[in-house]
Amino acid sequence: MxxxxxxxxxxxxxxxxxxxxRLRERQNVYLPKMMRLCAAGHPYYGPLMKKLGLTPDDxxxxxxxxxxPPLPKKEYANDPEAxxxxxxxxxxxxxxxxxxxxIVYTAGSTSKPAxxxxxxxxxxxxxxxxxxAAAIAGVGPDDTVMNIFPLSSIxxxxxxxxxxxxxxxxxxxxxxxxxxxxxxxxxxxxxxxxIDIAESQRATVLWGITAYVRRFVMRAQELGKxxxxxxxxxVMGEPCPPFMREDIRSRLMAMGSxxxxxxxxxxxxxxxxxxxxxxxxxxxxxxSPEQFLFEVIDRDTGEPLPDGExxxxxxxxxxxxxxxxxxxxxxxxxxxxxxxxPHCGRTEPRFLGSPRRADGFTKVKGTLxxxxxxxxxxxxxxxxxxxxxxxxxxxxxxxxxxxQDAMLLKVACASEDQERVGQEAKAVVxxxxxxxxxxxxxxxxxFGEIAGxxxxxRVIDERGR
Numbered sequence: 001m002x003x004x005x006x007x008x009x010x011x012x013x014x015x016x017x018x019x020x021x022r023l024r025e026r027q028n029v030y031l032p033k034m035m036r037l038c039a040a041g042h043p044y045y046g047p048l049m050k051k052l053g054l055t056p057d058d059x060x061x062x063x064x065x066x067x068x069p070p071l072p073k074k075e076y077a078n079d080p081e082a083x084x085x086x087x088x089x090x091x092x093x094x095x096x097x098x099x100x101x102x103i104v105y106t107a108g109s110t111s112k113p114a115x116x117x118x119x120x121x122x123x124x125x126x127x128x129x130x131x132x133a134a135a136i137a138g139v140g141p142d143d144t145v146m147n148i149f150p151l152s153s154i155x156x157x158x159x160x161x162x163x164x165x166x167x168x169x170x171x172x173x174x175x176x177x178x179x180x181x182x183x184x185x186x187x188x189x190x191x192x193x194x195i196d197i198a199e200s201q202r203a204t205v206l207w208g209i210t211a212y213v214r215r216f217v218m219r220a221q222e223l224g225k226x227x228x229x230x231x232x233x234x235v236m237g238e239p240c241p242p243f244m245r246e247d248i249r250s251r252l253m254a255m256g257s258x259x260x261x262x263x264x265x266x267x268x269x270x271x272x273x274x275x276x277x278x279x280x281x282x283x284x285x286x287x288s289p290e291q292f293l294f295e296v297i298d299r300d301t302g303e304p305l306p307d308g309e310x311x312x313x314x315x316x317x318x319x320x321x322x323x324x325x326x327x328x329x330x331x332x333x334x335x336x337x338x339x340x341x342p343h344c345g346r347t348e349p350r351f352l353g354s355p356r357r358a359d360g361f362t363k364v365k366g367t368l369x370x371x372x373x374x375x376x377x378x379x380x381x382x383x384x385x386x387x388x389x390x391x392x393x394x395x396x397x398x399x400x401x402x403x404q405d406a407m408l409l410k411v412a413c414a415s416e417d418q419e420r421v422g423q424e425a426k427a428v429v430x431x432x433x434x435x436x437x438x439x440x441x442x443x444x445x446x447f448g449e450i451a452g453x454x455x456x457x458r459v460i461d462e463r464g465r
Contacts, residue, residue: 013340016307019347020338026290027062030319035059041086042324044075062293065316070302071328077106080114083323096120097321105154106269113154116269117322125291125319129273130161131168132287136276136346137234137263139205141170144229146198148208148216150179151188157269158236162207165273174201178212195220202229210238210264211388211456215447217251218387228256232263236274238458239354239372240264241379245280250383266355268330270315270323275351282343283350291319294349295327296336299358310335312358333358371459374432378409381425385417388447389425393461405463407437412446 014022035056038045045068049055054067076083087098101123105113118126139145145166149158166173176194177187189197195216198206206213213235220227233248240248245262252260265274266284271292275284286294293316296305305311313334316326334355340347356372371391378389392408409429413421422439429437447456 013345014347016338016340019340019349022347023289023338023349024062027293027318028060030290031059031062031065032056034318034320034324037085037087037090037321038324038326040090041088043084043086044082045324045326062316062318065293065327066304068327070297070314071325073329073331076325076328077112077114080116080323083325084117085321085324087321094121096124100322102160103155104157104160104269115323118272119321121321122272125288126160126272127164127168129288129291130165133161133265133273133276134165134169134171136278136285136287136344137232137265138278139165139169139171139232139234143169143171143204143232144174144201145171145205145207146174146176146194146201146203148176148178148194148198148206148212150209150212151175151177152179153182157267157273158209161236161267161273162234165207166205171205172201174198174203176208191216191219192223195223195225198230199225199227203227204229205232205234206230207234208236209456210235210240210244211458214244214248214382215388217248217255221251221255226256227252228258230255230257230260232261234263234265236265236267238456239356239375241354241376242281243379244382247383264354266351268315268332270325270328270330278341278344278346283337283341283352285341285346285348285350287348289348292316293318294334294336296334299333307337307339308335308352310353313355331358332356374429375458377428377432378425381411381421381428384424385413385421386425387412387444388456390447390457391459393459393463395463407435408440409437410440410442410446412442412444414444415441 039049039056058064058067087093097119099120100117101120102118104116106116145162147159147162147166149162151159163173174197176197177189178191178194179188181188206216208216213233230252240262248262249260261280263277263280265276267274273287275286277284295314296311297303297314298305299312310333313330313332315328315330317324332355335352336349337352338349341350381389390410392410394406394408396404396406407429409425411421411425418441425439426436429435
C-alpha cells in the first residue's frame with residue numbers, strides 16, 4: 001500500500017513524528033549493508049572509519065551517521081574516484097551491484113564537473129525514483145513528454161531524468177536533441193526543429209531546464225505555433241519564481257493551452273533525480289526518501305535543525321553501489337518538512353520554498369547582498385518585455401585590481417522597450433541593494449547560447465576574488 005493510499009484510508013493524516021518514524025524504519029533497513037560495503041571497499045570512508053575507531057556495527061540507525069564529519073563538496077570534486085565503491089572480491093553481491101551502467105557528471109556551476117558512477121543497481125534505483133517523481137507531478141500513460149534537456153557535451157542528469165521519467169510512467173517520449181552541435185557526428189537539432197516536433201506530435205508535457213523551457217515557449221509563440229496540447233511545463237535545474245511561471249503560462253495560453261501549470265523540480269546530480277511539486281508552489285516531494293538521508297543543520301554549529309527552519313543540507317546515500325557520499329554538503333540551504341502534504345496527502349518529506357545556494361550572498365561595494373533575492377525581484381521583468389537577463393559582477397576599471405566593484409546587468413529585449421526596461425531594472429536593483437547597475441542591451445534573442453549549454457549562468461562574478 002502506498003503512503004498516499006494509507007493516508008486516504010485515515011480520517012486524520014499522520015503527524016510529522018509518525019511520518020519520520022515510518023521513514024526511519026525503511027531507511028534503517030538499508031543502512032547496515034551500506035556501511036559494511038563502505039568498510040570493505042570505499043577508498044575514502046573505509047580508512048576514515050578505521051581512523052575514527054568505527055566499525056559497521058556502530059551504525060545501527062541513520063542518526064548514527066552523525067558520528068562521521070560532514071563532507072565538503074570540494075573533497076568529492078577534487079578526487080571523485082575516492083568516492084567510488086570498489087567491490088572487487090566482496091562476496092555475496094549480485095551482478096547488478098558491480099556492473100557499471102552510467103557515468104553522469106555534476107553540473108560544474110561551482111567547480112569542475114565530477115563523474116558520478118551508477119552501477120546497474122543504481123540505474124534501477126534511478127528509474128524507480130523517476131517513476132515516482134513523474135507520478136507526483138501527475139505525468140502518466142496518457143501524456144506525451146517532450147524532453148528538451150540538451151544532448152550536452154558532458155553527460156548530465158537532466159536528459160536521463162526526463163527520459164526515464166517518461167518511460168517509467170508509460171508516457172510517450174519525444175526528444176528534441178537540442179544542444180551545442182558536434183561537427184564530427186551531426187545529431188543535434190535546432191530549437192525550431194524541436195518546436196516542430198512538439199507541435200506535430202501534440203506534446204502534453206515540456207520537460208527541461210527552467211530558462212530553456214521558457215525560451216522554447218517564447219520561440220514557439222514567435223513562430224505562431226499551436227501548443228494547445230501542452231498542459232504542463234516541468235522545469236528543473238533552476239528556480240522558477242511566480243512571475244516566471246505566470247509568463248510561461250500566459251504564453252502557452254496564447255498558443256491555445258487552456259489551463260497550463262508549471263512544476264518546478266529540485267535536485268542534485270548526487271540525489272539521482274529531482275524532488276517534485278504535486279501542485280505549483282506546494283513543496284517538492286522527495287520521490288525515494290528511503291534511499292537517502294537528508295539532514296538540515298545549522299551552518300555555524302553543525303547542529304540539526306527542526307522542520308521549518310532553513311539550514312545547510314547534507315545528503316547521505318543509503319543504498320548505492322557506485323559513487324557513495326555520506327553527510328555530503330551539497331552547498332544548498334533548504335527548508336524541510338515531514339508534515340503530510342495538505343494538497344495530495346503524500347507523507348514523503350518535502351522541500352519548502354526555493355532551495356538556494358549557501359554561497360548566494362556576496363559583497364558588492366562592501367554591502368552584503370542576497371543574489372537569490374535579487375534574482376526573484378528581477379524575475380518580475382520577464383513579464384515586462386524582457387526575454388532574459390544576466391547579472392555580471394565586475395569592477396569599474398578592469399586594469400586595476402583594487403578598483404571599486406560594479407554591476408553590469410545584461411537585458412535582452414526589443415529595441416523599442418530598452419528605455420523603459422532600463423529604468424525599471426535600475427529601480428529594482430537600487431531598491432534591493434542601493435546600487436545603480438550599468439545596463440547592457442542585447443537583442444530579444446541575445447541569449448541564444450542557452451540552447452547550447454546545460455545551465456544558463458544567471459550570475460557571473462568576474463572580480464576574481
